[in-house]
Amino acid sequence: MASRRAAEAAAAWLGALLTAAAAVFFALVLWPGWRPRVEAFFAAFDPVERRLLIALSLASALLSQAFAPCAWQRILRVLSLPGLRGSDARRNWYVTQMGSYIPGKFWMYIGRAAFLGARGAGSARSSAAIALENIYLMVSVCLMALAAIPFTGGAHMPEGVRVALAVSIGATLLALFAPGIRRGLAAILMRRPGGDPGVLPELSLGNQAVIIGFDMLSWTFRGASLFFWFLAAGAGAGREVQMLSVCLLAMPVSWLAALLLVIVPGGIGLRESVQGVLLQEFAGASLAVSATIALSHRIVLIASEGAFAAGALVLEGLWRRHPSMMRQIRQAGRLAASLVRARLFMMGIGSPPPPVNLTFSITRRCQSRCRTCSIWKAPPLDELSLAEIGDIFREIGWTYFFNVSGGEPFLRDDLPGIVGLACRHLDPAVIHIPTNALLPERIEAMTAEMLDIIAREAPGAALTIKPSFDGVGDLHDEIRGVPGNFSRLLDTLERLKDLRERHPELHVGVGTVISRDNAGRLGEIIEFAGRLGVDTYINEIAEEREEFFNLGSGITPDPDTYRTIMLGFKDAALERMRGMKLLGRITTALRIVYYDLVVRIMEESRQVIPCYAGILNAHINADGALWPCAIRAYGSEMGRAGRGGSFSAAWRSGRAREIRRSIMRGECSCPLANQAYSNILMHAPSLLRALRTALFPGGASTRRTRKEGAG
Ligand code: SF4
Numbered sequence: 001m002a003s004r005r006a007a008e009a010a011a012a013w014l015g016a017l018l019t020a021a022a023a024v025f026f027a028l029v030l031w032p033g034w035r036p037r038v039e040a041f042f043a044a045f046d047p048v049e050r051r052l053l054i055a056l057s058l059a060s061a062l063l064s065q066a067f068a069p070c071a072w073q074r075i076l077r078v079l080s081l082p083g084l085r086g087s088d089a090r091r092n093w094y095v096t097q098m099g100s101y102i103p104g105k106f107w108m109y110i111g112r113a114a115f116l117g118a119r120g121a122g123s124a125r126s127s128a129a130i131a132l133e134n135i136y137l138m139v140s141v142c143l144m145a146l147a148a149i150p151f152t153g154g155a156h157m158p159e160g161v162r163v164a165l166a167v168s169i170g171a172t173l174l175a176l177f178a179p180g181i182r183r184g185l186a187a188i189l190m191r192r193p194g195g196d197p198g199v200l201p202e203l204s205l206g207n208q209a210v211i212i213g214f215d216m217l218s219w220t221f222r223g224a225s226l227f228f229w230f231l232a233a234g235a236g237a238g239r240e241v242q243m244l245s246v247c248l249l250a251m252p253v254s255w256l257a258a259l260l261l262v263i264v265p266g267g268i269g270l271r272e273s274v275q276g277v278l279l280q281e282f283a284g285a286s287l288a289v290s291a292t293i294a295l296s297h298r299i300v301l302i303a304s305e306g307a308f309a310a311g312a313l314v315l316e317g318l319w320r321r322h323p324s325m326m327r328q329i330r331q332a333g334r335l336a337a338s339l340v341r342a343r344l345f346m347m348g349i350g351s352p353p354p355p356v357n358l359t360f361s362i363t364r365r366c367q368s369r370c371r372t373c374s375i376w377k378a379p380p381l382d383e384l385s386l387a388e389i390g391d392i393f394r395e396i397g398w399t400y401f402f403n404v405s406g407g408e409p410f411l412r413d414d415l416p417g418i419v420g421l422a423c424r425h426l427d428p429a430v431i432h433i434p435t436n437a438l439l440p441e442r443i444e445a446m447t448a449e450m451l452d453i454i455a456r457e458a459p460g461a462a463l464t465i466k467p468s469f470d471g472v473g474d475l476h477d478e479i480r481g482v483p484g485n486f487s488r489l490l491d492t493l494e495r496l497k498d499l500r501e502r503h504p505e506l507h508v509g510v511g512t513v514i515s516r517d518n519a520g521r522l523g524e525i526i527e528f529a530g531r532l533g534v535d536t537y538i539n540e541i542a543e544e545r546e547e548f549f550n551l552g553s554g555i556t557p558d559p560d561t562y563r564t565i566m567l568g569f570k571d572a573a574l575e576r577m578r579g580m581k582l583l584g585r586i587t588t589a590l591r592i593v594y595y596d597l598v599v600r601i602m603e604e605s606r607q608v609i610p611c612y613a614g615i616l617n618a619h620i621n622a623d624g625a626l627w628p629c630a631i632r633a634y635g636s637e638m639g640r641a642g643r644g645g646s647f648s649a650a651w652r653s654g655r656a657r658e659i660r661r662s663i664m665r666g667e668c669s670c671p672l673a674n675q676a677y678s679n680i681l682m683h684a685p686s687l688l689r690a691l692r693t694a695l696f697p698g699g700a701s702t703r704r705t706r707k708e709g710a711g
Contacts, residue, residue, distance in 0.1 A: 015263030016103035022269045034288035041289045045234060053232035057225045057297070061304035064221035069093035070214035071140075075132050076116075078207050080394060084119045085427070087330065091312035098309045101266040101302075131186040135176060136208070140215035141252030142173040148223075151245035165253065172256070222301070223248035226275065229297040235290070236282035243282045250278040272298060324460025331429040335400050339681060342615050346664070346682075351652065355618035357678050358399040358426065359630065360389075361547070362418055363407040363622050368436045369481025372470075372515045372542045374549040375407060381623040386417050388642045392620065393425035395647045402428035403674060405630075407622070408436050416449040423457035430462045434511065437467035437492040438485060444495040451503045462505055466538065467492050469510040471518050472528045479517050497533060507535045514565060515542035515555045522565055526572060538591075539569065540673050541598060546633035547621075559602040566595040577697045589693035590677060593686050598671040607669045609683040614638065614660045616678040618651070626650045628659055631670045636662075 047054065072093050073086045092115040099107030109130055116126040149166050175181045203211070227247035230236055236243035254274035258267030276291030283290035319326045334356075341353040363383055366376045384392070402422050409415055410433075419431060431454070435443055447465055454461050467489055470479040476486040496508045510529055512518070518525060529537045541562060542555040557565070570592055577588045600608045614628030624642035627633050636659045639650025650656060662668070680686045 011263045012103045015261075015265055018261070018264055019103075019268060026269070030288075034292065037284075037286050037288045038292050041234070041284055041286065050232040050234075053228050057228035057232060057300055058304065060221045060225035060228060061300050062307070064218045064225060065094075065304045065308045067214055067218040067221065068097075070218075071136060071211040072129075072133050074207060074211050074214065075129050075136075078203055079121075079125055079129055084116070084121070088119075089115070091316055094305075094308040094312040095316075097305060101268075103263075103265050128186075132203070135185060136211045137215055138256070139173065139176050140212045141219060141255055142169050142176070143212065144216050144219050144223075145169045145249050145252045145256075146173070148245050148249035152242065152249060165249075169253070169256070219252055220248065223251040225300060226251060226294070226297055229300060230279060230282060230290075230293055233283070233293045233296075235279070235284075235293060239282060243279070246278055246282070250275040253278065268298065269295075327427075327458070327460045328429065331400060331427075334398060335429075338400075338616070342612055342682060345615060346610065346612075352615045352660070354396050354398060354651075355616060356400040357403065357617040357674065358396065358401070358428075359403040359405050359617070359619040359674065360418075361405040361407065361619070361621050361630075362389075362409055362415070363412050365411050366406060366408040366436065367411070367438050367482065368408065368485070371479055371481065371517055372513050372548070372550065372553075372555050374553075375547070378549050381621070383412075383622045384624050384642050386414050386421070388624070389418055390421045390425065392624070392641045392647050393421050395641075396426060399426045400429050402426055402431045404431070404433040405619075406434075408438070409433050410435050410439055410443050410446055415446055416453055419450045419463075420453040420457060423454055423461065427458055428461055430464065432464045432466065434466045434468065435492070436480065436482075436485070437489040438482060440488055440491040440495055443492050444499065447496060447499055447506070451499070451506060454505065460505070462507055463503075464507040464509055464536070465496055466509040466511045466536075467496075469512055469525070469529060469532075470515075471521065472524055475518060475521060479515070493532060493534065500535075509536035509538060510534050511537075512539040513542045514539055514557060514562070516557055517555070519557045519561050519565060522568065526568070538673070541602075541671050543631065543670060543672065545631050546635060547630040559599065562602055563599050566599050570595050574693075574697055577694075582694065585694040585697065586690065589690040589697075590680060592693055593680055593690045594673060594676050597676060597680070597686070601669055601671050605669055607666045609679050609686055611663050611666075611668075611675060612678050612682055613663055613672075613675050614656065616682070617675050620647075626656075628663060629670075629672060629675055631672055632659070632663075632668060 069090045073089055076084055076089050077086065092112065096108050096111030096115070099109075099111050112130060113123070113126045116129065117123065121129075146166065146169055149162055149169075152162060176185075224244070224247070227236075227240075227244045230243060230247065231240065254271035255267070257274045258264065258270040261267075261270055264270055272291055272294040275294040275297075276287050279294065280287045280290040283293060315326075338353040338356045341350060344350050345352045364375055364378055364381045369376055404415070404418070412418070415433075422428060422431065431450075437443065443465070447463070450463060454463055468480070469489060470476050471486075473486055476489065477483050493508065493510070496506070500506045500508055510532060512522075512525055512529070514522065526537075541557065544551050544553055544556060556562075573588050573592050573595075577585050580588065597608055613632070617629060619627040619630050619633075620641050621627065621633075624640050624645065625634070626638045626641045626647065628636055628638065638656035638659055639645055639653045641647035641650055680690065
């Protein structure tokens with residue numbers, strides 16, 4: 001160990017000395033001879049006139065940097081390193097990349113290994129990740145160079161040079177695919193020279209293609225940056241295509257050449273020398289001129305690398321000081337990107353994004369005996385284990401709204417563990433859990449535990465607990481089939497409200513399912529709900545759902561009754577809205593738009609606005625079955641997320657495509673609230689109406705709905 005450290009230190013000093021010696025040699029020996037030729041070449045150079053090309057060079061360098069860490073992120077994703085977020089890895093990559101300019105170069109690796117180590121990756125996995133990144137980087141530069149060589153024909157590059165380049169690069173590429181050489185290289189990169197590198201993880205062909213593809217994209221932009229820089233300097237006029245192909249070749253070849261003297265910080269001087277040799281033909285056949293242009297291009301590269309590293313450091317600081325705010329900004333950005341992808345998918349472009357609204361029925365067990373739901377009559381399912389759930393969440397990667405459902409979610413002992421896994425892998429903005437409120441002490445204890453987990457794993461995420469409230473006093477107990485349920489509901493609410501005092505991220509709500517059994521007493525229910533001191537009061541129409549085993553039960557109120565009820569809710573919501581802040585008004589306005597929508601869906605029995613179930617929303621049942629929504633449920637299983645299946649495979653399966661087509665054709669309709677809010681976000685007229693209502697609540701009277709109803 002000590003001798004290795006000494007060798008590394010010696011290499012670092014040697015690299016620094018070589019760089020310093022090269023700089024002195026350049027300044028004292030080369031430059032005096034080069035200067036007249038360089039000055040003659042640049043005599044007519046006008047930077048103002050060339051500003052567009054200079055800007056293009058800088059923009060290409062920045063794009064190259066933007067794509068540069070994507071391969072690294074993919075490798076880490078494949079290695080499934082726990083507790084690691086892609087954006088954190090990206091920031092670390094940019095900062096540690098600057099370590100390549102520090103003598104010894106090892107700082108770059110040390111920085112990455114330390115980062116991975118702090119996130120629980122052992123040294124073997126960390127070094128495997130670093131080894132894989134470098135091996136695929138070599139593969140991609142070889143492929144890039146081989147792809148560019150055929151286009152350099154008119155560049156006056158001697159045929160022998162081209163053939164020699166092609167043969168040596170081809171041989172390097174083949175060698176990289178030879179298992180023995182690869183293992184040896186990995187052993188060196190993993191800093192176990194002469195030893196066994198351990199088992200490098202097998203990457204699927206798809207992952208390899210993505211990793212190599214991102215690397216090649218980054219190198220292409222680097223080559224383009226060099227091309228625009230040479231063009232701006234006045235080189236290659238009239239032979240742009242040939243010069244572009246040589247630039248695309250020069251970048252990877254110069255990187256490979258610099259590997260021979262890896263101890264030179266950043267390969268400064270070495271890479272530019274190779275680029276100068278390859279590009280001199282375009283710069284008045286002068287190595288002095290082409291090498292000078294290449295050296296000055298290094299300033300562009302360092303500036304772009306420095307800009308990303310500085311940006312990463314600033315972001316890191318903001319994350320440390322304002323984690324909640326930064327999470328919210330990230331959530332909003334991801335949500336916007338997913339909505340755009342969903343819209344494009346509806347237009348036939350691309351694939352559906354991962355769901356932004358994920359419902360997971362973690363159990364089918366329930367102690368209630370509700371009249372509106374018969375799930376308690378169904379036999380329990382073979383529930384997914386915590387480990388299986390973790391695998392599924394890791395695969396999904398992100399969601400905005402994580403909705404835990406049941407059965408009764410609080411019956412599962414590992415509910416806090418499930419929420420912990422969701423925080424770690426899905427990073428949701430909102431976690432929502434309904435409950436029948438039959439176990440007040442248990443609900444309180446588990447909620448407290450979940451709040452601690454959220455504060456640790458996903459600070460700033462909101463936790464909403466929503467006990468069911470279907471009537472006042474005996475009516476509640478009758479509908480839910482359990483004597484004493486109402487008093488336990490009140491006990492649960494008091495306990496949750498106490499917790500809320502200490503945890504502002506906890507939101508306590510109640511929800512009423514409006515059925516034929518309580519539709520006539522809604523006035524009393526709404527009035528009581530207003531006195532409960534909860535943050536939100538949500539009501540939903542009782543639906544006949546496959547998920548609830550209540551098809552044909554006749555629990556849904558008729559449209560006329562429902563219309564009258566909705567008008568009452570709208571009036572109450574509009575009244576409440578006047579005293580609210582803008583965010584609260586927007587949420588309430590969305591609900592008002594939903595109320596109107598439901599009345600029309602019920603009356604017209606069609607999707608009034610397009611449904612995005614199976615695109616923006618997904619539902620996973622307790623045994624891993626993947627559905628587009630709880631209404632289509634068992635009859636529309638897209639595949640299995642877990643238990644031998646995988647979420648991605650099910651999400652992209654032929655069956656999933658078939659189901660999405662059926663939904664897009666409007667072969668089903670329903671007022672499912674959870675789904676309706678996603679649909680409203682995607683429907684511009686509905687969204688604008690919600691915004692107008694939020695801004696001018698006075699203009700959104702219930703008269704319009706009454707008139708529509710009369711029509
Ligand atoms: S309309 Fe209703 S039943 Fe049909 S896919 Fe959408 S949410 Fe499911």
